Amino acid sequence: MKKLKSIVFFGSHELAVPALDTLSGLDLLPKLIVTRPKAGVDVDSDEPPPHPVIDWAREHGIEAVRSRRVLEPELQEQITALSPDLLVVVDYGRPLPSEVLEASPLGAIEVHPSLLPKLRGEHALRYALATGEKKTGVSVIDVNDDPWAGPVLMQEELEPVAGETFYDLLPRAATLSNSLLTKILKKLDTGKGKGKGKVQDEKNANEIPPLGSLHRKVPWSLTAVQVCNRLRAYPKLGLIAYCKYRPVEVLTARAMDWIDAPYGSSGTYLGLRQGKLAILCGGSTILGLERLRRPGGEVQSASNFAHTERLQVGDTLA
DSSP states (O other), X not given: OOSOOXXXXXXXXXXXXXXXXXXHHTTOOOSEEEEOOOTTOOTTOSSOXXXXXXXXXXXXXXXXXXXXXXXXXXXXXXXXXXXXXXXXXXXXXXXXXXXXXXXXXXXXXXXXXXXXXXXXXXXXXXXXXXXXXXXXXXEEEEOOSSTTOSOEEEEEEEOOOTTOOHHHHHHHHHHHHHHHHHHHHHHHHTTOOOOOOBOOOGGGOOBOXXXXXXXXXXXXXXXXXXXXXXXXXXXXTOEEEEEXXXXXXXXXXXXXXXXXXXXXXXXXXXXXXXXXXXXXXXXXXXXXXXXXXXXXXXXXXXXXXXXXXXXXXXXXXX
């Protein structure tokens, strides 16, 4: 890079570290990295848990600061004192205060894993899978007071493959994100500026709801295919159901065909079919649970779980 010499980076989630690797490859190491602490973690703790962004910064000898919203006056003053040419935001998930945006003559760019204005918010890639989106993508925007509503500078589509899970899609999304990040940085390095970008159409905008623990609860009222989509978003943790008043993690499942019209309410156990726990879902569809686990326990096949728990046809999973 010839003209871009100094940047401050903001990032926290899965796309942040690949983006930092891209910056390193462009010989554009950040002067400062700002990342959010993990949920429920004391930002002032003497021994915080491992954090991929913090670990990357330590390995590269760069100062990293944990901040939930960059509202600390001391941090804002530190960023201003660095006089960065540009602020780069990748998977940070919070708006930057105007005092921070004004610290750079070029302002800030943000790389976001969705086709904005669709899916504004954190965890857009995970949410796209959870809702069965046929098409998603990556956008680069000029950051304003809203972290996802600025003019779109670059955008490319990305189509999830049938059955692809979050961790299957993530590397492809990271590759596309890094490609667009490289393009916009090289453009800015020519001194031509960002350009006006395309103003987002607010009529087509939608925001992602918070993806907390409730989002991992099996939504039995949805169709079996929709539940499978939700499970694709959480391939390691699985979804949470309740069997006999105790939680159980559903790790793998698939929609099943059914000859006879099923009976019962959503969540009703219909018996073992093809080695799977057949559970009634919304729209009279059937979900076959394949692998399950009580929290802290061993992974069990459907047949072993049915035997261990002494499941009876007509039992209900909540």
